[in-house]
Amino acid sequence: MNITIKTRYSSHPEDFKSYGTKEIRNNFLIEDLFVTNNISGVYSLEDRLIVGGIHPVDKPLQLEAVGQLKAETFLERREIGIINVGAKTTIEVDGTVYSIDHKEALYIGKGISNVIFNPSKEGKTFLYFNSAPAHKNYPTTKVSREDAEVVTLGSLENSNHRTIYKLLVNSVVKTCQLQMGMTELKPGSVWNTMPAHTHDRRMEAYFYFDLKDENVVSHYMGQPDETRHIWLKNHQAIISPPWSIHSGAGTSNYTFIWGMAGENMNYGDMDTVNPSDLK
Ligand SMILES: O=C[C@H](O)[C@@H](O)CC(=O)C(=O)O
Numbered sequence: 001m002n003i004t005i006k007t008r009y010s011s012h013p014e015d016f017k018s019y020g021t022k023e024i025r026n027n028f029l030i031e032d033l034f035v036t037n038n039i040s041g042v043y044s045l046e047d048r049l050i051v052g053g054i055h056p057v058d059k060p061l062q063l064e065a066v067g068q069l070k071a072e073t074f075l076e077r078r079e080i081g082i083i084n085v086g087a088k089t090t091i092e093v094d095g096t097v098y099s100i101d102h103k104e105a106l107y108i109g110k111g112i113s114n115v116i117f118n119p120s121k122e123g124k125t126f127l128y129f130n131s132a133p134a135h136k137n138y139p140t141t142k143v144s145r146e147d148a149e150v151v152t153l154g155s156l157e158n159s160n161h162r163t164i165y166k167l168l169v170n171s172v173v174k175t176c177q178l179q180m181g182m183t184e185l186k187p188g189s190v191w192n193t194m195p196a197h198t199h200d201r202r203m204e205a206y207f208y209f210d211l212k213d214e215n216v217v218s219h220y221m222g223q224p225d226e227t228r229h230i231w232l233k234n235h236q237a238i239i240s241p242p243w244s245i246h247s248g249a250g251t252s253n254y255t256f257i258w259g260m261a262g263e264n265m266n267y268g269d270m271d272t273v274n275p276s277d278l279k
């Protein structure tokens with residue numbers, strides 16, 4: 001087995017108020033996503049999203065079922081979205097080879113039994129993924145940045161000028177519940193998802209990358225009137241419960257991947273919080 005997925009429980013906002021740094025990190029932070037020749041991650045009981053990293057270095061890796069699924073194959077009752085955050089590589093899906101470049105995405109639907117991730121020739125292979133329970137098979141689809149729905153938000157004056165690439169969202173590709181995309185901050189801008197929001201209908205996971213040198217991100221979470229922060233490094237992810245805001249400020253600009261699962265697939269369904277109401 002080249003796959004290690006650890007279970008994380010879901011959380012109650014009242015309990016969360018008493019969490020110190022250690023409890024917040026143990027319950028929400030995912031530190032070691034890229035382990036040499038391994039698929040590593042977390043099975044979150046928040047909407048049963050699996051959040052992981054795939055890091056083939058000198059041998060191909062197969063997507064095998066893990067114990068939590070009680071299934072023959074990983075995608076027996078699931079769908080998966082993969083975004084390449086490393087060098088151009090290939091992914092084999094039941095014999096069909098997809099070439100996936102840096103910042104391109106691949107959706108693979110329920111029922112596919114053989115998925116193989118190859119190490120890239122050019123250099124380092126780092127693939128980030130989210131997987132959610134699925135009820136129906138939708139076709140495997142590659143989505144490049146040109147296929148994405150693109151929105152630019154914020155301004156340099158507010159240090160939140162950023163471009164949102166909606167890659168695996170329902171207006172671009174058919175999925176059962178998974179929605180994923182990528183947000184790039186412009187140089188000089190550090191704030192993402194400010195103004196912040198919650199969406200009780202869907203949980204979310206964030207993966208921060210393109211953080212150079214020793215730069216870090218302070219990620220904010222909690223109910224809007226009871227927030228906490230946690231420091232993240234490059235290539236780390238964080239689980240965001242449906243009741244929690246998810247916002248961040250970096251010591252530089254950066255890029256992050258957001259992924260959601262839950263009640264609806266309406267990207268715009270957000271309860272925005274006025275910044276002056278945050279506590
Ligand atoms: O629910 C949507 C997600 O939180 C992100 O798309 C928000 C985001 O990328 C941003 O505003 O910077």
Ligand SMILES: [Zn+2]
Pocket residue numbers: 197198199204246
């Ligand atoms: Zn959100």
